[in-house]
Amino acid sequence: MTPLDYLLLLSLLTVVIALVAGHRSMGGVWLTFTYAAQLGGLMLMAGLTNQPDVITSSLSFTILGQSLTWRYDALSWYFALITISAGLLSTMYTAGDWGEKFRADGGNLWLLHVAIALNVLSMLILLGSGDLLTLFIGWELVSWASFLLMILAGGPSIQAAIRYITYAMGGAMAILAGLALIYGHTDSFTYPAAANILHSLSTAHLWAPLLLLTLGFGVKMALLPLHLWQAAAYAHTPGPGAAFLGAISSRMGLYALIVVLIQLVGLVRVIELPVLFSFISARDVLAWVAAFTIIFPTFTALRQNDARMLLAWHGIGQGGYMLLGLVMGDALGSAGGLMHVFNHATYQAALFFSVAAVVYRTGTADLNRLGGLVARMPLSFLAMLVGIIGLAGLPPMNGFVSKWLVYRSLMLEGEPLLFVAAVVGTLGTILSVYKLIHNMFLGQLRVEHENIREAPWSMTAPMLILSVVVFVTGLMPGLVLQWIAGIQATVGLPVIDYSLGGLDSAQGSLDMLWVVGVLFAGFGIGAVLFYSGGRTHRVHQLDNYAGGHFLSADIRYHYSDNFYPGLMRLIGPLYRYSFAWLESAVQSGLGLLSLSTQGFYRRVAPANYALVTAVLVLLWVML
Amino acid sequence: MIKDIPIIAEQAQQPRRTNPLAHVFDELMNFARSRSLFMLHYCTGCGAIELPPAMTSRFDMERLGIQPMVTPRQADILLVTGYVSIKTLKRIILTYEQMGSPKHVIGICSCTVNGGMYWQSYATAKKLDEYLPVDLYIAGCMPRPEAVISGLQKLIDNIKHGKSDNWKDYYQRYDHYLGNQQHLFGNNWQTPTDVIGEAREYGLFGPQTLGQHTELLESVQKPLQPLEMKL
Amino acid sequence: MDALHILIELTLMPLVAFVVGLFMVLMMRRIAARIQRRVGPPLLQPLYDILKLYGKQTQISHGILHDIGIIMAVGGYIAAETMLPVPGMNGIADKAGLITLAYVLMVPSLGLALGVGQCANPNGSIGISRALTAMLAYDIPFVIVIFGVAWQAGSNNLVDIIALQQVDGIASWGIVQTPLLAFAGLFALHAILGKHPFEIYIAPAEIATGPMVEMGGKYLGGLFVMQCFQLYTAGVIYTSLFLGGGENWLTFLVKSFAVVAVPICIAYLFPRFRTEDVVRLVWKWPVMLGLIGIAFVMN
């Protein structure tokens, strides 16, 4: 029994407990403890982050002549850490009042617990895959586990989940095709064999498997133009489920892409691989896909009027930063991309938790039906504030550090357009997160929300924990960067030269301890200046200058709808329906084909062409 | 003509300051106040037409430190430039109460003094100082920019010497002003600003702050409580 | 560099920035007055304004965030000033490069936006919406310029960039080496300052100064302080990027004031653009020039 076995067994145990006790009122608490135990199990393997080592599982099969093995290295460890933590916090969130209310509203709490436990288990299995076949199996398990999580809410989530599973199956089949191509060359699914053959393939032959695998794994990452499924699917999942999915689920695609692009093909090869009949390389293609994945979903998020949809769209956009950093291939960029996985998980979960808390209290996430909640739900507000600063990538939160690394890498690599694209994404994010926090927490408090209270501790505690993590890892990015350095050493990337406060190397220096210190010193001075002024008198929100107009509580004057009209008039038409159009074109094309094939089975007199065929065959024989 | 309203505010019962530097500081603040006046010109009537020349190149208020501002929160002076109908007066009071003190009201044109040519009108408030503590009237129909500038300079002098404290009167005799307002607007008259609360908070409470009219106000509708954060 | 030394620098730099900023505000108002054939405010007018606002007796707050917004707006700039090297003082410029600076400069805006949001005034929210859109517009040429300069200098550290430009006088200045970038930067700078024709988000007559609508007393005073810092920051960044920074205090101040004077001289000649026109304009010309500039730099 290796530590990995313990971990997987613990995870399996969690599923079993969820199955047995998921419907009990204490079930969530027990599950929280088992997730904590999983985290403990993972910590047994913490040594992985320091040296490029591998812990194999004693679980292995030989089937159809292929051996299936599972093992963990620093990369798996890092992703597993995020996965289990996301599961832990989501379950913690569910365990208390949220779950009670969910059940009271007719939700299936048992299934939610089971689904999250299954997701964690399947992700841990995927992360441990030791060959391409186990990778695919794990991949499918993860896909279907998230399908279960997405579909359990019913209502609008069903359409989204079906759309998801269609995309996911498309991706999985592309992966299978890619694996088949590799298998066709090697007759084996092991990583070394695949790496060997991918190294020896000619450019033209490398493209097919590379493209298929990237497309397939890219579906989960929701890379453009395969991104349409994600936002709705994540957003309609019940609160903590959405947080869990948003935090980690689509990052499995990144994990698999790292395995394929970096460990199997080798990033050097990708950087050199030319696109046929052009002067750009595969790396450029990937980078630009990543860049568009940043821009378009981010600006789509700007248009959303549902808080969860807005966050989910951002989840897609932030995935672009991870890939963009990663394909730059240097120490800074890949560190930024990898670190962003952690950072994104932390703030995204905090944001979803906060939104779920608001939904818990007010019953809606519609950005046009909220406002002013900061006075009633200050802790949720705080979590959201920390979260959005992280999401927007501003100092002093951790999102800034990872984005900084990506920017710096783009500068060093001499990619001005990609750099601008990344910044455009960040600015778009700032715009839309301001809309989010403004429409929910700032502005006018509605009359019907006058008497709501802060969410209970079982809900605020996880989001505050996450907020602290977001801040602390922003202050001391070295805490995360040490894991990243371990991964870089393991997968064969250049290793980042980090320090506790960031990095101090020839490629650039960033010391978040100083930056944050100075920033807070500045805030301190600002506060001293401010409070040395006269004493303040708190006024009611209706005591507001409205051109001499008398405001009353029944007037809705919160500016929420169509929040950026100027910008929308300008760039709205550019991206409004373009990708949806693509999807519906495929759909209606398929529908047409489907109808015509049905027509074949329904209308054409079958006897006639059987006869015709026979006659033709006979004629052929005669001649 | 510039009519200087006598100081009617009673000195609040503040402990005597023994620190000489505090005196210097007060002088400095008064000076800064007098040299930096942001005005909100509430253009109720024809007098407003005389303000742009006062602001622009010919007379240039800015050299006196006077700037136009557009919201009461930022403003120090409320310029009421002409006749005040009852409907307008409500807005003027609302706007006035939203200004941060020290704040000053200047009535421009005869209409603000006694109703002027509208003195017979049923819809016009005749004396502005019945409803708001006016610091200064600049009479005339209409006063020319020179008169406006001159009036403002008078105000500056008053402020510099700490003599323009009429705004305190509004707090200290709120019942009086509120009574006049209620007389005009009816018994359910209410502004969103919690004048009594402010008076309490800043120690501007006077013997006549509360009275029968404020009782009536509180009986009609409780003042809006600010939205405190709740945990 | 010992701790005391850096502490002194960190204290002095914002202070200098504030004082210089006060005079820049004065210069701005004086230039505006002169263009309009007025006399303009007296020497200490900006100081009087700030003193008066801080000394207001009643201060209206819409909640804790309203206060925090102002604190963040002022504090963010105070922090940013320590990342801008001035002659003889580098502060923490070498610990936080240009990108960090650019992003720290967004903190005050976000803080202010939060404070305005808490006020629950629709005019304020509209103003913020417009201001953020404008930020989206002008930050793009700004980062293009940053990229170009950093690539040219081979470093994203302002200290290095300044040192490189001071190697041989005017010939090594950024404005001579990379004139297109310098022009794009000036354009972006103008938009960053938010003066005409880019002041749709203030729009006093329509949305009652937008973000500032509920700001009175020390809140407005904080914003006035912020304006000082903003003008100073804009001037110094541009000076450091394109005009070789300051060899000594004299040239430093001359250059900084000159930089700020240019957009202000232009500004009062214009009416204002609509939001989408701001975006359209800024995404077209300075971005194009900046990209061409980068193309020159990178070859």
Added chain:
Amino acid sequence: MNQIVLIVVLPLLAAFLVPIVARMSASLGAALGPLVMGVCLWITGTVAIESAGNAFAINIGGFMPPLGITFFVDRLALLFAFLTALLVLVLWPFQGEHRPREHALTLILAAASGGLALSGDLFNIYVFYELVSVASFGLVATGRRSSAPAIRYLILSGFGSVLALVGIALVYTQTGTLNLAHLSQLAPTHLINPIGLAAFALILLGVGVKAELFPVNTWVPEVYATAPNRVSALLAGLVSKLAALVILRLLVLVFAQEQALLVMLLLGLLGVITGELAAWRAQDMNRMLAYSSIGQLGMVFVAFSIPGETGVFAGLAIALHHLVVKPALFLLAARWGGALSGLAGAAGGNLPAALLFTLFALSLVGVPPLPGFWAKLLLVMGLAEQVGPLYHFALAGILIATVVEANYLFRIVSTLFHRDSPASPAPQKHSGGDIATAGLFGASLIAAVLLLIPLSQSLKTIAQQTADAAAYRAVVTLAPTTSTLGDTQ
């Protein structure tokens, strides 16, 4: 070991006895059929154990091949004989109703199916095939709404039989023999020519009617939609597989040529694509399952078109998987007829059925670690090993079809579990027997997951034995009076 013949004889005998017995005692008549099938099951089991996996041939009546009737018994034949008996037993139609005629038809079907599995010469295959056809017409026609589809099926099947007969005649004119082993000897010299290919094409089209091969499968949706569900289950689960088995035998032994494989590949691929696409827009569950069945059989043919043991292995895996899954799905569909939208929230009324449906759907789509995945993986691996764009094209087609399949199957799953409006009437409940039977299939699917490694190994052995034409010849030609007819021609 010769008692294996009984699995053909006994049901046939019982089929004639059933009406008579039923007149004497209704309950005895009803019990006779299952009893016989049980006996057949037992016989097949014992033979399988006795033979220990070695192939052997039985010459009925002692006539030596190529003249006599030869039964060839290898692992594959035994497997299918066993599955025939098992499936007929499990899917015994008209439970609880005393309908001796239908019982007799089912027994005939069972007998003929056993015969198809065991037959070692082309003519017997044809005879048993016809017997299967007759029995299935009768069964199909028992449905209340199925007279028109049954006629359509009859006409098409009749055409098919004629074509197959012409094909067999062509083969006979070329070689002068119909014994598969003998044909297998002669094929390289006599049948590797256009006429041989034509014969193959004709037989393929003929047998393909039952095997749901692409252009001659137009009867499938209507028949499956209107026939009693247990009959549909038998047809889709069993009969189609036996027809495929015949094609496999012919392909391995007689027509092992490239063009034949190519034809199989193309027709199979077309079946996959048209089937799955048509299923995508199907309006009721039976038709959808029928279309899906066409697609699955298409995959079997694509797999068979891969030369060598790999193809057989993959094809058998898919066929067996389909044999387990599809009958169960038809059973579940029994009370879920009508428009698909009417199924909203059906899981509320019958949770086990909905869960089983989900399980089968997952396996059909190929979700690891369910057996469907491994079957599909075998096919993918087999196709990947082949060179040539056509195989890769087929791979792409199959994978795309899988996506389509996932979409429509899970649309139904989600419909089952979620009701849009509470007003819609809940569908009927399933009969206990249907659920139990489907549960049995589900349990075997789960068991297959647990026993994946031994199962895959034994299936591989079967595939090896099946793909080995030389061994087949060796077994049959062991008979002393090996004819030299081929040489005399």
